[in-house]
Amino acid sequence: MNSSSPPPPPRDQPLRPRHRVTAWAAGLLLVVPALVTACRVLDTDAVTPIPQLLSFLPWLTVPAGLALLLAAAARRRALTFAAVLVLTATAWSSVPYMPQTVISYGLPLARVKAIAANVEFGQGTRALTGVIRRERPQLVFVSECDRACRDTLTKTFATELPHYATVDGEGSVGSILLSAYPLRDWRMIPAAMGMPGATADIAGVPVRLQLAHPLPPLPGQVHLWKRELARIKDFAARQAQGPTLIAGDFNASQDHAAFRAILAAGGLQDASRRANASRTPTWPMEGPLPPYVQIDHVLVNGFSVRDVRFLDLAGSDHRAVLADLDLRGPR
Template identity: 80%
Template sequence: MDRVQTAEHGETAEPVNDSPAEATPEPTPEPTPESASGPVPDPPPHRPRHRVTAWAAGLLMVVPALVTACRALNTDGMTPVPQLLSILPWLTVPAALALLLAAVTRRRILTFVAVLVLGTTAWSTVPYMPQAVIPYGLPLARVKVIAANVEFGQGTASLVEAVRRERPQLVFVSECDGACRSTLTRTFAEALPHYASVEGEGSVGSILLSSYPLRDWRMIPAAMGMPGATAEIAGVPVRLQLTHPLPPVPGQVYLWKRELGRVKDTVAAQRTGPMLVAGDFNASQDHAAFREILAAGGLQDAARRANRSRTPTWPTEGPPLPPFVQIDHVLVRDFSVREVRFLDLAGSDHRAVLADLDLRGPR
C-alpha cells in the first residue's frame, strides 16, 4: 500500500510503491551447459560418408582397368597380365560391382570412373575381327577339320569315337604320346593314311593326320611338337600347321611369347595360297600374340566366322572352375566356314574344335 512519509521542515515526500506486483524483476540468468552438466565434450571429427565403400569400389576397378588398358594398347605385358587376359570377359563382374558401390557413395567422380572402366571392359570383349564379307572364288572341296588336345594321350579313345562319327579329312592332335600315335595311325590307316608327327611322351608328342597326301614336312622349333606339311586338296597345295606353344604360366611367359612368335614368322613366310593353322594355341583372342599371328598370315579364326568366338574350350575337367576361355582354334585362309562345333573329349581337359570348311578357288 502507498504511504506518505513526512520529512523534516514539513516537506512532503513522493509516494513510494513497495508492492511486489509493481516491482520490475531482474532477469534471471539461464543455467549454462557447463553449470548444468559440466564441460561439453568436443564434437566427433567429421568423417566422409561411405569411405570404406569408396575404397572397395576403387580396389575392384584396379584389375579390370589394368587388363583393359593392356588390351587396348595391344600388349600382353608380364605376369599377371597374360593370365588375366584369359578371363577378360569375366572382369566385367568386378567392374559392375565397383560401379554399384560407387553409385552408393554418391561421389560423382568415382562413379564416372567406374562407368568408364565398366564400359571399356565390356567393349574389349567384343569379337576381335570384323564380320566382313570376303570375296571368294568357287568352292573346290569340302574339308572337315578336327583340332584336339588329348591331354597326355588320356583322351585318345574319345577322339577315336569322334573321328569315326564325324569323318574329318584332317585331324590335328596335341599331347599325343606314343600310345596315342600308335592307336590313331593303326585305327585310321585307311581313312587317314598320311601323317606328319613329332614323337614324344607326355605333352611333347603331336600328330597331323590327313586323308590327302602330304609333302614338304617341316617342324616349328618348340618345347612341344608343332609339325607342319603341305597337302594337295582338289589339286591345290594347302599349307597345314599344327600349333602347341608353351602355356603362359608365371616364370615362362617369355617362352610362350617366343614360341607364338615363331608361329607368326612361319605363317608370315607364306602370305599367299590356302592355309590351315590349328591346335592348342594356349592363347585367346584377347592376347596380342595370338592376334599378331592372324595379322601376319592374313588368317581368320573359323570360330569367329561362325559367331562362336567366345565358346570356351578349357578347362573341362572338374571343379573349381567351369570352362572359361577359348584357346583351341582353327585358323583359315582361302576357306569359307560352314559350321564350327565344339566336342567334349572324355579324359581330356580340352574341348575339340570341329570346323566344316569349303576350300575356295582364286578370286
C-alpha cells in the same frame, strides 16, 4: 533493397564410415579390370599376371560393374565416373569376339572337315577315336599325343587318314597331324612341345597345314610363350599368299596380342569367330572352375567356313574344335 551474396558452392560431405568402406571396395574392384583392359587397348600382353588375366577379360565386366554400383552407392562422383570408364572400356575390348563378316571369293573346290584336339597326355585318345569315326574328318590336328596315342590313331585310321606328320614324344611333347590327302614338305616349328606341319594337295591346290601348340603362359615362362607364338606368327607371314590352315591348342585367346599378331601376319581368320562362336570356351574342362576361355582354334586363309562345333573329349581337359570348311579357288 539489400543485395545478398551468392551462397558458397556445395562441398562434398565427409564420408560416413560405411560409405568410406564402400568407396574403398569400389576402388579395389576397379584395379584389375582397369589394368588388364589398358593392356588390351594398348595391344600388349605385358608380363605376369597380365597374360593370365587376359584370359578372363570378358568376365572382368562383373567386378567393374559391381564397382560402379558401389561407387554410386558411396556417392563419389569421381569414382563413379572412373568406374563408368573402366566398365565401358572392358566391354568395348570384347568387340573382337563379335561375329565377323567376310566375303568369300572363288568357287568352292573341296569340302574339308578339320578337327583340332588336345588329348591331355593321350588320355583322350579313345574319345577322339570315337569322334573321328562319327564325324569322318579329312584333317585331324592332335596335341599331347604320346606314342601310344600315335600308334592307336595311325592303326585305327590307316585307311581313312593314311597320311600323317608327327613329332614323337611322351606326355605333352608328342603331336600328330593326320590327313586323308597326301602330305609332302614336312616341317616342324621349333618348340618345347611338338608342332609338326606339312603341305597337302587338296583338289589340286597346295595347302599348308600346321599344328600349333606353344607353351602356356605360366608365371616364369611368359617369355617362352611369347617366343613360340612369335614363331607361329613368322610361319603365318611366310604363307600369307596361299591357302593355309593352322589348328591346335594355342594357349592363347583373341584377347592376347601375340595371338592377334598371328591372325594379322597371315591374313588368317579364326573359324570360330566366322561362325559366331568365338565366345565358346574350350578350357578347362576339368577342375573346380567351369570352362571360361577359348584357347583351341582353327585358323584359315583361302577357306570359307560352313560351321564350327565344339566336342567334349572324355579324359581331356580341352574341348575339340570341329570346323566344316570349303577350300576356295583363286579369285
